[in-house]
Amino acid sequence: MVIVMKPQTPETEMERIKRKMESLGCQVQLTQGENHCILGLIGDTRKIDPSQIQANEHVEKVLRVQYPFKLASRMFHPDDTVVTVGEHRIGGGNVVVIAGPCAVESEEQLMTIARIVKDYGAHMLRGGAYKPRTSPYSFQGMGEDGLKLLKKAKEETGMPIVTEVMCLDTFDVVAEYTDILQIGARNMQNFALLKKAGKCQMPVLLKRGLSATIEEFLMSAEYIMSEGNPNVILCERGIRTFETYTRNTLDLSAVPLIKELSHLPIIVDPSHATGKWSMVEPLSRAAIAVGADGLIIEVHHQPELALSDGAQSLKPEKFGKLMHAVQKISASI
Amino acid sequence: MVIVMKPQTPETEMERIKRKMESLGCQVQLTQGENHCILGLIGDTRKIDPSQIQANEHVEKVLRVQYPFKLASRMFHPDDTVVTVGEHRIGGGNVVVIAGPCAVESEEQLMTIARIVKDYGAHMLRGGAYKPRTSPYSFQGMGEDGLKLLKKAKEETGMPIVTEVMCLDTFDVVAEYTDILQIGARNMQNFALLKKAGKCQMPVLLKRGLSATIEEFLMSAEYIMSEGNPNVILCERGIRTFETYTRNTLDLSAVPLIKELSHLPIIVDPSHATGKWSMVEPLSRAAIAVGADGLIIEVHHQPELALSDGAQSLKPEKFGKLMHAVQKISASI
Amino acid sequence: MVIVMKPQTPETEMERIKRKMESLGCQVQLTQGENHCILGLIGDTRKIDPSQIQANEHVEKVLRVQYPFKLASRMFHPDDTVVTVGEHRIGGGNVVVIAGPCAVESEEQLMTIARIVKDYGAHMLRGGAYKPRTSPYSFQGMGEDGLKLLKKAKEETGMPIVTEVMCLDTFDVVAEYTDILQIGARNMQNFALLKKAGKCQMPVLLKRGLSATIEEFLMSAEYIMSEGNPNVILCERGIRTFETYTRNTLDLSAVPLIKELSHLPIIVDPSHATGKWSMVEPLSRAAIAVGADGLIIEVHHQPELALSDGAQSLKPEKFGKLMHAVQKISASI
């Protein structure tokens, strides 16, 4: 950490800050520049709150040298983390495709779609039983009944289940049925939920918040890991920008960047990112080409009857085309 | 709601959509434009999911005519909502100042600050007992011990308490101690928490999410209201933009806009918005000038020792100066 | 265009607007909804200024049905535009790679890099002679001397030249030397420059502005085309978002979206988008996979001596690796 002092800071003030930093376990080295005096801190500064330092009126700014995440950092864990789910491995160069409806709507709907995506080569089944919806008047999911249907689909197709856990109240019931706990974008900084997920050993699919920086995203993974659960799978799903022709802006740069900074696997959700079925296949190709460890894709056999997110759901044959394209890209890199 | 069809859509397809919309209780009026045919829906379209319509390949786009919020809308509730807390009234032209430390840190700290802000004219006391922090390694708040100290400060100063409720687990204990339940920016779309808050009758201070549109903000208020609790106070606290010299960008336009769209009171938090104490007073003046119903301000007698957000905390005399400036602005409008 | 009136608008006011719209050449159809009355306009509304309508106090909002671009729109020009530059064709399924230094710095530098990128299979040579720089104290380019060097490099390698034109003053001299006129991101809405470029028939490489919506981007292409020049090549180069770990956020969704909306070719600049050499190759792969018509890549044999943008320049062997990867992706789709 580097502390930049304002010009003309009295030496006594500088000494005071120096001593305080030393009392927090850091060594301090002073560099007198042309206008600004700089204090360089040596030691583990991850627990020092820059805001506290910045509260001093003589401090111009505080620059961080270390990244604030540790367990999620590749610096301290150079090898790729591989999360195992049944016979599938996520991370380390494998490409996993998770597919299914946005929400579980009925037995007939879920079983139909599960069979279709299985036939086209999907590895796991997605489907929401508890749905976070912007409007209280929208369909909120089937709840535990939906979970039971997911279990049934798993029994028939053999595909592991990925479903969202929205709050502490229903955590245990979701954990009982699912293979991967999905934490949605809106809950990426629901710290109570992150801690709870960290206390079990189940794989957690953590989606990037709509306006979360990559640093905050990795800090949320750190929350889970710091409670003892190393099985975190990251998911880029689009960030909020000024563009309105797409629902969100899929940030594919995040994939190679996170691969540099972290050892955790990262998959991509092009369905939520764009909100538009016609863009899902091209962006799936791009996601695999950029190095993602997998995809999570919404598929519906009757999108215009879907109770949520119909506009972004692929029809079966289009999903088949996507699987084919993705395999070709995957083979070529 | 207006549905824009793609050019050359077959008439049978148009008829199919028309019939479907009618089955949902809407009348449909067709307008044939130069290139696009347009279907205008008449009736309450708030429960129609535009995404389902957009799933149809012949649909170019869906344009909404009505706002999706109803209980929060001024159209159906022309008079200002006034939320009463003890002897204080929030909304309807009153200016309320809530002040206190970011986090409760100790009895001595809280009591000192409570007395100071009371002396300078603050109406209510803020202070976090459960703190949402980006890093798992940062101070997470004193928990119930913090709540007890807040109660003590209330007993001594008479000021009602505002403190944050972060999750379902600790909802009841927070509700027992506080006068206003604060729901933080990161939880603005924690729908389980919103529903829980909607089931009680306590005043709820709902902060705008970092990247929440005004529409989403009002929809989150709608969640609380639709469960039966009309006592919602909105709080603008800065949105995330590309600018890095300030922590967030305080969106003061939101104040007059929300006053047009909604009857709910709205206050402003300049401390979190800027993250910088020197900007708190000017932006407080601006917030009152633009028409906000109040302010929530961080004050600390020793900001450089604060366990969180020291950089944005005002020292006592600076808070006094702020109160004076705010009163003058308030009198002039 | 759809005009939504406020509830309780007097009928006389509605009539007044109706008549005004009719005087502008549109037919108007009235739909009386539950709360709002809606006016649907039939005819070419591209020249109607929505702001003028919105100025009426009784108007709630104005929704556009047609896209505002016409010459750039695929609706009126279903086939892909292919821009021919020497023996190369941009658009229509071809993949073109433009490579070279950020700025022309010296004869030795340019010739060295030109030979290298030619050897590795680049089709055209980029290099800035006039450089837009955020700071007046940064290197501003070699000017006409740089153009002369580019010409020399073209003579030796046979590669057509792409270089930026920054202003009207130097337009003619740049046009004399270059094969493709590049209009940079900061000038995307320099309308005088767009009109000038529209008055010649040279290919124009138009970069998306840092915060330009796709609609504005296509409207800038429309500026050029409406002056008579159909040879526009679009270039996605990253947009400004809240993320700070990358310089900009490369918006690859823009590629399939623009392919839907427009017939113009679109290439991708991953160097400027990320500002980081290590991310250029993965994002180049993704750009080709998503369907881009080409790439523009910065290459430098000694990036740590480059006078601009060294951090994002690829070393020769890394560029070779990129070309190889891109060819494999390109073959697989």
Next chain:
Amino acid sequence: MVIVMKPQTPETEMERIKRKMESLGCQVQLTQGENHCILGLIGDTRKIDPSQIQANEHVEKVLRVQYPFKLASRMFHPDDTVVTVGEHRIGGGNVVVIAGPCAVESEEQLMTIARIVKDYGAHMLRGGAYKPRTSPYSFQGMGEDGLKLLKKAKEETGMPIVTEVMCLDTFDVVAEYTDILQIGARNMQNFALLKKAGKCQMPVLLKRGLSATIEEFLMSAEYIMSEGNPNVILCERGIRTFETYTRNTLDLSAVPLIKELSHLPIIVDPSHATGKWSMVEPLSRAAIAVGADGLIIEVHHQPELALSDGAQSLKPEKFGKLMHAVQKISASI
């Protein structure tokens, strides 16, 4: 400037960078931290290109200590700059109101509005003769005829003129007629235009770009000043964010922040920021309360006939109300 090296950087590499920095005139001080070695540069680093340093594969990141602007910086020019225009002074605590139509449309229109705003107390007259428009099909302004009408309005009312200069071609003709040269948001980084404006001594009203950081904004002022013209007036006019209910997000935090960083005057344009007349008065009050040196406001006697931006133009009596409100706020601070 602080250079953070990657862990395990060979010492020879560190030495090489150290020597290079010394050759650029800086002293270098090494600090060996836990994981990273840090090089602190002492001296004027404003001319060092961080990108060149970052090109070195061993460099983790480069952190800037100094702000990159010098002439615009308050550090080297502690007193407020006051720009004099006729009898008016902008900066240093004065509040100046510039008002008028978005575009000059006719003699009758301009003279009517000029008289109105003069009567209500405006100090200067705005009005566009050359209009930057997103669409080539929109009204592009009256050109020199518009300038002549502005001159006429000045002769009658005595108000100095503020009008936009869009390009080099028309620079001289605009400069001949106007008192303040306005450089619009889209041209904030049109460096050729900035340099041209820097070569004269006329006051320049520089608008902040739609997605310009405060740093870039001040760097554009630096461009003008570095050519010899110190008479720069800054103008905050809203930035582009994800919010769609307002056209832009007015960033009032920019005002106190720029007052800290720079000595230049800064005024606010609430008309363009919001695009909505009903929000102009509240935001004008806020702008004055936050400390702005003035306002620039669009007024039209018949907004629903305005050829541009009617939706944001105030009717005369509403402008009168605004002037009254602003005077009261101004008196109270």
